[in-house]
Amino acid sequence: MGLLSSAGTGKIVRIVGKMDGAKYRDILEENLLESARELRLGRRFTFQQDNDPKHKAKSFPTVFSSSKVKHELVANYSHLFWVQGSRPELQPYMLLAHTDVVPASEDDAWEVPPFSGDEKDGFIYGRGTMDDKGSVMGILAALEYILMKGYTPQRGFYIGLGHDEEVHGLNGAVNIVRLLKERGVKLLFVLDEGSAILDGILKGLDGPAALIATSEKGATVLKLSVSMPPSHASMPPRETTIGILAAAVKRLEENPMKRLFGLGPEGGMFEHLAHKFRFPLNFVMSNLWLFAPLIARIMERNETTNAFVRTTTAVTMFNAGVKENVIASYAEAFVNMRIHSAQTLKEVLECVESTVGDPRVKIEVVYGFDPLPISPYDETSFGFQIIKKTVLDMFPSMIVAPGMCIANTDSRHFKDLSSSIYRFTPAIYKPGDAQRFHGINERTSRENYEGMVQFFFRLFQNCDIKKLPESHTSVHEL
Ligand SMILES: CCCCCCCC/C=C\CCCCCCCC(=O)N[C@@H](Cc1c[nH]c2ccccc12)C(=O)O
Numbered sequence: 485m486g487l488l489s490s491a492g493t494g495k496i497v498r499i500v501g502k503m504d505g506a507k508y509r510d511i512l513e514e515n516l517l518e519s520a521r522e523l524r525l526g527r528r529f530t531f532q533q534d535n536d537p538k539h540k541a542k543s544f545p546t547v548f549s550s551s552k553v554k555h556e557l558v559a560n561y562s563h564l565f566w567v568q569g570s571r572p573e574l575q576p577y578m579l580l581a582h583t584d585v586v587p588a589s590e591d592d593a594w595e596v597p598p599f600s601g602d603e604k605d606g607f608i609y610g611r612g613t614m615d616d617k618g619s620v621m622g623i624l625a626a627l628e629y630i631l632m633k634g635y636t637p638q639r640g641f642y643i644g645l646g647h648d649e650e651v652h653g654l655n656g657a658v659n660i661v662r663l664l665k666e667r668g669v670k671l672l673f674v675l676d677e678g679s680a681i682l683d684g685i686l687k688g689l690d691g692p693a694a695l696i697a698t699s700e701k702g703a704t705v706l707k708l709s710v711s712m713p714p715s716h717a718s719m720p721p722r723e724t725t726i727g728i729l730a731a732a733v734k735r736l737e738e739n740p741m742k743r744l745f746g747l748g749p750e751g752g753m754f755e756h757l758a759h760k761f762r763f764p765l766n767f768v769m770s771n772l773w774l775f776a777p778l779i780a781r782i783m784e785r786n787e788t789t790n791a792f793v794r795t796t797t798a799v800t801m802f803n804a805g806v807k808e809n810v811i812a813s814y815a816e817a818f819v820n821m822r823i824h825s826a827q828t829l830k831e832v833l834e835c836v837e838s839t840v841g842d843p844r845v846k847i848e849v850v851y852g853f854d855p856l857p858i859s860p861y862d863e864t865s866f867g868f869q870i871i872k873k874t875v876l877d878m879f880p881s882m883i884v885a886p887g888m889c890i891a892n893t894d895s896r897h898f899k900d901l902s903s904s905i906y907r908f909t910p911a912i913y914k915p916g917d918a919q920r921f922h923g924i925n926e927r928t929s930r931e932n933y934e935g936m937v938q939f940f941f942r943l944f945q946n947c948d949i950k951k952l953p954e955s956h957t958s959v960h961e962l
């Protein structure tokens with residue numbers, strides 16, 4: 485049996501059952517197996533290969549041959565798909581994912597080589613399996629199935645697969661947005677990576693919670709540098725470029741940005757979740773107006789929950805020196821900050837300048853943007869409610885709440901095309917998984933990958949619902 489076929493006798497067969505019966509089972513399982521193989525290829529799976537018609541035809545033959553699907557390359561490597569709906573008067577929506585990954589070193593302590601795509605204990609390991617090739621393959625596999633089934637969506641939709649999300653999406657996502665703007669497209673909603681189902685990550689919360697992020701933090705990359713004439717190491721100045729810069733970054737690390745917990749969308753998120761926390765946290769979370777400062781002090785002890793409390797400061801690169809007996813004439817450090825929704829880029833820059841407090845340290849903004857607007861999540865918000873319904877179709881007792889993306893996604897470039905931007909993938913993450921993003925042992929379970937395919941398969945159909953579910957049963961609403 486293949487990688488997913490034994491698991492496929494569970495969830496995937498249920499999808500097949502809803503389709504046209506046994507006729508499709510073999511084809512679908514074979515296809516799922518194929519797409520899982522592609523996922524396992526890690527770095528070797530690039531859409532450059534996919535530009536080879538044979539490769540495309542092999543992986544997603546129906547997607548690339550259907551008359552309903554228009555595919556175009558953007559900026560050479562990004563992909564834009566348009567899936568035509570039967571009712572052109574309905575506003576289209578858009579799914580996003582990205583094919584590029586951050587580097588991974590074979591020298592780090594991976595349990596399996598990061599680009600082997602090896603499977604161990606039910607997990608497929610490899611750089612990109614969580615961020616974000618699982619979504620790429622999940623979306624395309626679901627599209628393949630729905631087309632094979634002969635389903636014609638009523639509402640048209642776009643799929644955008646960026647190739648440079650990890651370097652700001654300035655060629656991929658930005659050019660996809662430019663094209664759509666030129667074509668006068670406005671989107672009903674946009675769905676990208678950026679949040680998930682958290683199980684055991686928020687301490688005190690009973691059971692998993694699906695957090696559909698309605699916003700994401702702002703960000704800035706700062707370059708701090710110190711220059712002075714080089715000199716002989718035997719006659720050192722009292723302070724060196726390296727010492728001055730090291731002291732500056734240390735001051736930034738020792739003086740975290742102020743606590744803002746409860747003043748951004750994370751406030752709504754925890755209030756929504758309050759009744760699922762154990763006593764006394766349920767009471768505390770229901771009264772953030774009073775207890776937010778106390779909760780912030782608890783949450784800041786953990787690096788994942790700290791990200792909800794404040795603008796974070798990460799010193800990510802430090803370069804200096806050319807020779808061990810020459811006083812370095814130049815030292816530079818890069819600081820990556822993620823800006824809490826209750827702060828602006830301008831405020832953060834003022835704060836950094838005052839904390840560094842040394843005119844010898846030059847501070848330059850390499851890149852920066854304010855926190856993103858908060859997308860609607862009320863009963864009438866089509867995108868939010870359809871994503872929620874799709875989660876509940878798969879996991880009927882799941883708690884679903886609006887969430888907050890603490891990192892950044894390509895979706896931020898789409899804010900002129902839609903006011904309803906959501907960040908969510910249906911993967912279930914447990915304690916320790918947050919550290920796998922950009923870290924070692926990045927992996928996806930068979931179940932998470934299957935869930936991804938199921939989720940998009942159902943979402944495509946749910947987007948054709950004429951009327952929003954009035955009160956879709958969820959634990960939250962019981
Ligand atoms: C960061 C992971 C935290 C995990 C929290 C707990 C689990 C939450 C569940 C799920 C999903 C998290 C998905 C995160 C998507 C992150 C995508 C990404 O890595 N984007 C880059 C973009 C980027 C690249 N360079 C810069 C520089 C400055 C700002 C952004 C970027 C990123 O955010 O680093």
Ligand SMILES: [Zn+2]
Pocket residue numbers: 582615616649677
């Ligand atoms: Zn990503």
Ligand SMILES: [Zn+2]
Pocket residue numbers: 586615650922
């Ligand atoms: Zn990433």
